[in-house]
Amino acid sequence: MSAEISDRVREIAQARDVPESKVFEQALERGLETLWEDIVLSQYFEGTLDREQAVEQVGRSKVERAEREREVVEQDVDWGLNA
Amino acid sequence: MSLVAVADAGPIIHLAEIESLALLAEVDQLYLPEVVYDELEVGGLPDGLDSIEYELVTTTMTCIEDEELDPGEASALAVSKERDAVLLTDDLAAREVAAQTGVEVHGSIGVIALGHSRGRLDRDEAASLMRTLQRETSLFVTDAVVRRGIELLDERGRTT
Structure with a gap:
């Protein structure tokens, strides 16, 4: 896995013509962004953050997408437990 | 049925x-x-x-x-x-x-819940599969939503 990561970092650095350190920096930023969005959406679903605050922090489209996914998961779990 | x-x-x-x-x-x-x-x-x-x-x-x-x-x-x-x-x-x-x-x-999440309700998976196995589905597959669903699915498994599993 670590060899695969090294190979990918090297390939991305070459493709974008940036140092490998820059690739790690961007990967960290993207990863943190995803983890942050998960936290915000979890807080919204748990009721500790209201919808407008969630929209402000991660954007309307991500909140709407997560709401749709939640609806789908609820329907699926209900079905699976009762089918 | x-x-x-x-x-x-x-x-x-x-x-x-x-x-x-x-x-x-x-x-x-x-x-x-x-x-x-x-x-x-x-x-x-x-x-x-x-x-x-x-x-x-x-x-x-x-x-x-x-x-x-x-x-x-x-x-x-x-x-x-x-x-x-x-x-x-x-x-x-x-x-x-x-x-x-x-x-x-x-x-797929529904199929996992089905496996649980029919006794093929216990609660922990079903929850673990839902997490794995989110983390390790090409299925796009956010972590927060999967956690909600596991909560529902617990809430509704108790009433079914």
Whole structure:
């Protein structure tokens, strides 16, 4: 896995013509962004953050997408437990 | 009441990725449209597909045309409508089109919940598979939503 990561970092650095350190920096930023969005959406679903605050922090489209996914998961779990 | 379902490629691929295709054995009658089988064949048939029972079918209905659907999804939806079966898909757009045409539709998370309700998986195994589905497969669903699914498994599992 670590060899695969090294190979990918090297390939991305070459493709974008940036140092490998820059690739790690961007990967960290993207990863943190995803983890942050998960936290915000979890807080919204748990009721500790209201919808407008969630929209402000991660954007309307991500909140709407997560709401749709939640609806789908609820329907699926209900079905699976009762089918 | 027996459970009849038609799968498109999504749940087959995602359940295979978490080595849980066998959960589809909980479906009493599983149909796989030939178009879907051909799509799976292109990427290499998933391990475990030969261990579940399914019937390859073609649809006699005019294929449902919708620009949101690929041929496999359209064919699976047509077969579901024709045979009054549940459509199994993980594609949100396909779910919406199916709902508009009056077809009951569910996805891989529902199949895991089904495995739990039928005693094939205990609560921890079902929760673990839901997390693995989110982390290790190409199914796009946010972590927060999967956590909500596990909560529901606990809440509604107690009342069923």
